[in-house]
Amino acid sequence: MTGDEPFGDGPPLAVLYRVVTGEPQLGALHGPLRTLITDCLAKDPADRPTTGQLLDRIATHWNPPADFPSTSPWPHAVTTLIDAYATRATRSYTRQPGPAARRCRSRPGSCPRAELTQVRTARG
Known part of the structure; x- marks a missing residue:
């Protein structure tokens, strides 16, 4: 956004040291x-927003103009690559596992063979 690296330039070890010990320099961001x-660059991963929190925070400030294009912002070649490698959601990924699968996930050794199959299917 600012054109500057948040932890500066230089030899990789110097940059890594700044990542671990320093604070990001965010320049003109306000x-x-x-x-x-x-928040995303917090040292402790527990302090970083989850994916859901990140999406909620972005959506709060998302106010596209009325003439915002409904097509992909990427060049056609990039869109083609994204489509070629994207994994589409399928029913087995979007379906919530039943109670037996949830129970087996927490105690795999206690699951009958049929329930283990349900857990494996629910996991993909």
Whole structure:
């Protein structure tokens, strides 16, 4: 966004040291975007937003113009690559496992063979 690396330039070990010990330099970023990026770069992974929290925070500030294109912003060649490698959601990935599968997931050694098959199917 600013054109600058948040932990500066230089030899990889020097940059890695700054990643581990320093704070990101976010330059000209202000407001909600700066807060969001700062939170995403938190040293402790537990302090970083989850994917759901990240999407919620982005959606809160998403106000596209009326003439926002409904087509892909990527060049055709990039869109083709994305489509070629994207994994489409299928019923087995989007369906919630039943109670037996949830129970087996927490105690796999206690599951009858039929229930283990259900857990494996639910996992993909």
